[in-house]
Amino acid sequence: MTHLDQVLPRGRVLRYPFSERLNHWIAAFSYIYLLLTGLAFWSPWCFWIAAVLGGGQVSRTLHPWVGLIFFLAVMRMYQLWAPQMKAAPVDKEWWRSLEHYIGNEDDKMPPAGRYNAGQKALFWSFFYCAIILLLTGIVLWFPEQIPWNLRWVRYIAVFLHPVAALATIANFLIHIYMSVFAERGAFGSVIRGDVSLEFAKRYHPGWYEEITGGSSKPRK
Amino acid sequence: MGPFIMNPEGVGRIFAPLGAFADGPFPTFYEPVESPTDNLLHPKQTHNPVVKRYKTPFDKYGSVKDGFDVVCTTYRLTEHYHYWTKNNPMNVQLVPEPFVEIPEEMARERGIQGGDHVRVESARGEYTAKAMVTKRIKPMVINGKKTYQIGIPIHWGYRGIWEDKQREEGAHITNVNVLSPTVIDPNAYTPEFKGFLVKVTKV
Amino acid sequence: MSQATLRVQKISGHAGTVPGEDTQRQYTVAKLVDTTTCIGCKACEVACVEWNDMPFSPTTFDNTYQTMPETRWNYWNLITFDEHEKEDGSLMWLMRKNQCMHCAEPGCLAACPSDGAIVQYTNGIVDFQQDKCIGCGYCISGCPFNIPKFNKETKRVYKCTLCTDRVSEGLEPACIKACPTGCLHFGSKEDMLVLANERAKQLKDHYSFPNAGVYDPQGVGGTGVIYVLHDATQPELYGGLPSNPTIPLMVKLWKGPLKWLGNIAMVGGILGLFVHYLRFGPKDRDETPSEGARP
Numbered sequence A: 001m002t003h004l005d006q007v008l009p010r011g012r013v014l015r016y017p018f019s020e021r022l023n024h025w026i027a028a029f030s031y032i033y034l035l036l037t038g039l040a041f042w043s044p045w046c047f048w049i050a051a052v053l054g055g056g057q058v059s060r061t062l063h064p065w066v067g068l069i070f071f072l073a074v075m076r077m078y079q080l081w082a083p084q085m086k087a088a089p090v091d092k093e094w095w096r097s098l099e100h101y102i103g104n105e106d107d108k109m110p111p112a113g114r115y116n117a118g119q120k121a122l123f124w125s126f127f128y129c130a131i132i133l134l135l136t137g138i139v140l141w142f143p144e145q146i147p148w149n150l151r152w153v154r155y156i157a158v159f160l161h162p163v164a165a166l167a168t169i170a171n172f173l174i175h176i177y178m179s180v181f182a183e184r185g186a187f188g189s190v191i192r193g194d195v196s197l198e199f200a201k202r203y204h205p206g207w208y209e210e211i212t213g214g215s216s217k218p219r220k
Numbered sequence B: 001m002g003p004f005i006m007n008p009e010g011v012g013r014i015f016a017p018l019g020a021f022a023d024g025p026f027p028t029f030y031e032p033v034e035s036p037t038d039n040l041l042h043p044k045q046t047h048n049p050v051v052k053r054y055k056t057p058f059d060k061y062g063s064v065k066d067g068f069d070v071v072c073t074t075y076r077l078t079e080h081y082h083y084w085t086k087n088n089p090m091n092v093q094l095v096p097e098p099f100v101e102i103p104e105e106m107a108r109e110r111g112i113q114g115g116d117h118v119r120v121e122s123a124r125g126e127y128t129a130k131a132m133v134t135k136r137i138k139p140m141v142i143n144g145k146k147t148y149q150i151g152i153p154i155h156w157g158y159r160g161i162w163e164d165k166q167r168e169e170g171a172h173i174t175n176v177n178v179l180s181p182t183v184i185d186p187n188a189y190t191p192e193f194k195g196f197l198v199k200v201t202k203v
Numbered sequence C: 001m002s003q004a005t006l007r008v009q010k011i012s013g014h015a016g017t018v019p020g021e022d023t024q025r026q027y028t029v030a031k032l033v034d035t036t037t038c039i040g041c042k043a044c045e046v047a048c049v050e051w052n053d054m055p056f057s058p059t060t061f062d063n064t065y066q067t068m069p070e071t072r073w074n075y076w077n078l079i080t081f082d083e084h085e086k087e088d089g090s091l092m093w094l095m096r097k098n099q100c101m102h103c104a105e106p107g108c109l110a111a112c113p114s115d116g117a118i119v120q121y122t123n124g125i126v127d128f129q130q131d132k133c134i135g136c137g138y139c140i141s142g143c144p145f146n147i148p149k150f151n152k153e154t155k156r157v158y159k160c161t162l163c164t165d166r167v168s169e170g171l172e173p174a175c176i177k178a179c180p181t182g183c184l185h186f187g188s189k190e191d192m193l194v195l196a197n198e199r200a201k202q203l204k205d206h207y208s209f210p211n212a213g214v215y216d217p218q219g220v221g222g223t224g225v226i227y228v229l230h231d232a233t234q235p236e237l238y239g240g241l242p243s244n245p246t247i248p249l250m251v252k253l254w255k256g257p258l259k260w261l262g263n264i265a266m267v268g269g270i271l272g273l274f275v276h277y278l279r280f281g282p283k284d285r286d287e288t289p290s291e292g293a294r295p
Helices: A018-042 A048-052 A056-085 A089-096 A098-102 A117-141 A148-182 A197-203 A205-211 B089-094 B104-110 B161-168 C002-006 C043-051 C107-111 C138-142 C174-178 C189-206 C249-280
Strands: A012-014 A194-196 B070-075 B099-103 B117-121 B126-134 B140-142 B145-147 B149-153 B196-202 C008-011 C029-034 C078-085 C091-098 C118-121 C126-128 C149-151 C156-158 C184-188 C213-215 C225-229
Touching: A012 A197, A018 A048, A018 A056, A018 A148, A048 A056, A056 A117, A089 A098, A089 A117, A117 A148, A148 C138, A148 C249, A194 A197, A197 A205, B089 B161, B089 C043, B099 B104, B099 B117, B104 B126, B104 B196, C002 C008, C029 C189, C043 C078, C043 C174, C107 C118, C107 C126, C107 C138, C107 C249, C126 C156, C138 C249, C174 C184, C184 C189, C189 C213, C189 C225
Parallel strands: B070 B149, B099 B126, C029 C225
Antiparallel strands: A012 A194, B070 B196, B099 B149, B117 B126, B117 B196, B140 B145, C008 C118, C029 C184, C078 C091, C118 C126, C149 C156, C213 C225
16 A cells, blocks of 8 residues: 655654554554553552452453554554555664764764664564464463364463564654654654654655656665 | 981972972072073083973073074163163263163174164164173183173163154154063062063164 | 451452561361272262352253363362273272362462452462453462363352351361361361371371372462372372462463563663653754744
8 A cells, every 4th residue: 555655734644544644643642551461460569550440350351452453553554554664774774874874973873764673573573473462362361262182382472472462562652752752753754744854864865866856766 | 318317398498488489499600591501510401490481472482592592691880770870960970871782802703883873683673772892791602602792871761861762853762571481480479571682783 | 347357367459568467376177088989989079069159051961970071250160080091991980179279379360450459368368359350361370180160150259168157257168168078177277287197197107009199289389178198199190180270381480470570660661761862852852943843
């Protein structure tokens, strides 16, 4: 599925159309619910969270259903953006220059396309973790259905589910930090859909070139 | 002159009134009326000569020659009592369905697996139930020939929790007591329900 | 009320200390099951069902005298039947009373995320508090004996309570009371161990069971139900009794190292990002923000 990155009046450019923004927030809100109830199940120190969200039983009942919603939303993202998230030669350079990125020296970074290597890594991490979370989640949804002679399936699920969840939490922290605090202007892209051309030029020069017709580099 | 001068008949017997024992002065061994072998002690009188037999048209007897080559016995379970616990949900939960206990070897020979229906027939009737294949019954060797024994718990009949469900589904119900012979010990009047001959076929 | 809380020494999913831990002089109770004198009469099964008023559930013929393949949410006590042919050709019909083992280090309690859903009393009894159970089934994965069973209508798990309602009133559990052969005993763990070892010695010395012994698995810290077995070197013969039960490795890893790593990583991550922002600020800190940038 493609969409046109339209250059808009007053130096803005559309990055995400409505359906993609909506899908992002379905994923985001379902994730937050999963995170909160998940933390409640993870640690006695956080079990009170379940109490605030309707009680332990309600949380246990809803967590897997919301998990399904999250999974579908992430799969939709795969459908929409996977082609743009494929690894490109410039990505290896990006990782080598990670120090500069952390130090906010974006001028020293190789020109990223629509998505930089870090964003691509985050995308794939969420994608694979969502699959692991779904598969282990289904086992944990109906653990009493797994017979005794297949109990190793439960053991693997009970361990992999929190491991994958922790990985998504790491992703989540980085994602929030980058999009809300570090790259100012990014948040608007997923609310109103547009960013400034300056934003595009600074953080995604390759993409900027494409949309202003500067180069004939194909969208990755 | 012998020592038993105080007995009217002049010879020894068990210390009991004369004529108290219907079949003789001392106990001896007799084979059941249906037996796979002759009496090794006195083959010319295999069965108890004064055993009481009922004389209805159902009182027929079979032998190994007639094809009844398996010894059958009937017994009770701990989980049931006679014919009233088949109406009690707790007992029925413990042992829900009638079964026939079959030695592992015999089951292997005849291709019977646990849970398969088997039909047990004697000269008097037939009984069909699921087979329980067990190591606990070993084959016997009688007069050099391998002979099997099967066991059937008694506790099911015409009405009951399981029986009523079977009736609803139109299944045919029998009672194991149609298999055993109504042959009565002349002294104690106990019946010979625990040793008789049957044939077993997989249904 | 204070009595009730002081009688609890371990609580599942609980942050902080437990008021009854090491505060009571009470001894651990134990059930001794002598499999060598069990006749498989199932009086104990019936006693459990009757004492706990459990509803009946359908059973089917399964080529065995065993009432059902496993315990159920409404059937906590089950005699397992196993026909075992020894090397010398002789046959043993092994019967074992199967129910919750009331482990000293319960895997169910370790795995349970819900505060107070599983408790261990100071006398060692492990009890499910179904009102706090969230129905997640983690306890099913934590138990090495395949005991907790889920009821899909109430969405809770159930198991043998060691008749804690009777024990707390000074009575023996219902199963113990019903046993006609006296193969079930109840008392302090210490006393039961003495009895059990005496019986095992008797079996070895007088009954040609050289491998007779007591089953009290230390992998779970010892259990509140101990067995005298004809052959303590082969517990698996007795309805799959595990020979060295422990809390499953994955559960231990999850509740141990993974917990630590995860918590450090999460808290460290948040703090780290905060420190990063203090040090470096947003990416366009040293310039005017991108035009039209609005959060």
